[in-house]
Amino acid sequence: MDNKKIAVITGASRGIGESIADAFAAKGFDLILTARNAELLSHVSNRLESKHSNQVWKIPADLSTENGCTDFVRQAKELNLEIDVLVNNAGVFLPGTLMDEPAGQMEMQMQTNFFSAYYVTRGLWSKLKKQDRSHVFNMCSIASILAYEAGGGYAVTKHALLGFSKSLRREGIPLGIRVSAVLPGATLTDSWAGVDLPESRFMRADDVARCILTAWDINETTVMEEIIIRPIEGDI
Numbered sequence: 255m256d257n258k259k260i261a262v263i264t265g266a267s268r269g270i271g272e273s274i275a276d277a278f279a280a281k282g283f284d285l286i287l288t289a290r291n292a293e294l295l296s297h298v299s300n301r302l303e304s305k306h307s308n309q310v311w312k313i314p315a316d317l318s319t320e321n322g323c324t325d326f327v328r329q330a331k332e333l334n335l336e337i338d339v340l341v342n343n344a345g346v347f348l349p350g351t352l353m354d355e356p357a358g359q360m361e362m363q364m365q366t367n368f369f370s371a372y373y374v375t376r377g378l379w380s381k382l383k384k385q386d387r388s389h390v391f392n393m394c395s396i397a398s399i400l401a402y403e404a405g406g407g408y409a410v411t412k413h414a415l416l417g418f419s420k421s422l423r424r425e426g427i428p429l430g431i432r433v434s435a436v437l438p439g440a441t442l443t444d445s446w447a448g449v450d451l452p453e454s455r456f457m458r459a460d461d462v463a464r465c466i467l468t469a470w471d472i473n474e475t476t477v478m479e480e481i482i483i484r485p486i487e488g489d490i
Contacts, residue, residue: 258308260335262286264317264326264374265344267294269443270393273463274341279306281467286311286333288326289344290318317344317370318362327377337381339470342371342415343393347445352406360407367411372418382431389432389470392419396439396482396489416480423479432477434469438462439484457485 261278265271267289275285279302289295292314299312311333315326330337346366348359371392382388398416401409419435426433440446442456462483469478 258282258284259338260284260286261339261341262288262330262337262374262378263341263343264288264370265393267291267298269445270438270441270459270462271341271343272298273459274343274466275302275310276305277460277463277467278339279308279310281471282308283339284309284311284335286313286330286335286337288313288315288317288330290314290316317374318346318366320365320369320373323370323373324377327374330378331381335381336384337378338385338387339389339391340375340378340382341391341393341466342374343391344370345393347405347408349404350407351404352410355407360410363407363411364414367408368414368418371415375422383429386430387432387474388430389434390422390426391434391436391466391469392416392422394419394435394437396437396484398435398437399482400489419480423477434466434478435480436462436466436469437480437482440490451490455485455487455490457483 261283263271263275266275266287275287295312295314299310303310313326313329316322348363350359392415394416395412397409398412416435423433440456441459443459465481465483
């Protein structure tokens with residue numbers, strides 16, 4: 255087996271997750287990718303293997319459930335690979351206000367946006383501890399620090415993910431595990447489809463990916479704890 259570095263990326267079948275996978279593959283990483291949609295995940299995996307001549311293991315999984323997270327971790331561990339980078343990117347946005355949202359909506363977003371990162375990181379922590387330069391990235395949001403109307407539940411879950419990142423950072427220090435919270439603003443992905451705004455009001459997914467790769471690539475004695483990225487014209 256070669257000594258190529260391994261990156262695990264959740265929510266990797268499109269948007270920011272796909273761009274992050276592309277960036278790490280271009281850097282020479284082999285990849286373990288997961289997403290709910292098996293067909294899209296297979297398409298992305300095949301494209302990256304062809305483009306970069308690296309190895310991509312694809313593990314379809316529904317991380318909106320604890321069982322889905324546990325099953326993904328089990329399959330990832332069965333590959334018998336050490337892990338250098340974990341990007342917790344899986345997430346969902348469901349519009350609504352806290353007092354009027356449908357029953358179960360908060361729980362759905364909390365499981366997907368927060369608990370998936372918690373369960374997957376716990377499950378793979380022992381793999382990360384064995385590496386000299388391991389790094390966990392948690393895909394938070396501007397909503398982690400700025401609540402807004404019609405996105406109450408989403409903001410709560412992203413606040414939780416930022417808090418998790420801060421605590422995990424402290425626990426990673428004695429082990430040499432770097433932890434970064436990434437807080438992007440509006441990024442042009444499928445989630446904004448149909449919005450009547452020019453592309454210039456959005457960031458590009460590959461810009462977010464480059465910021466993450468830069469955070470990994472800096473001197474090993476340094477960590478970017480929080481990476482805030484906003485459109486140049488401000489929040490939407």
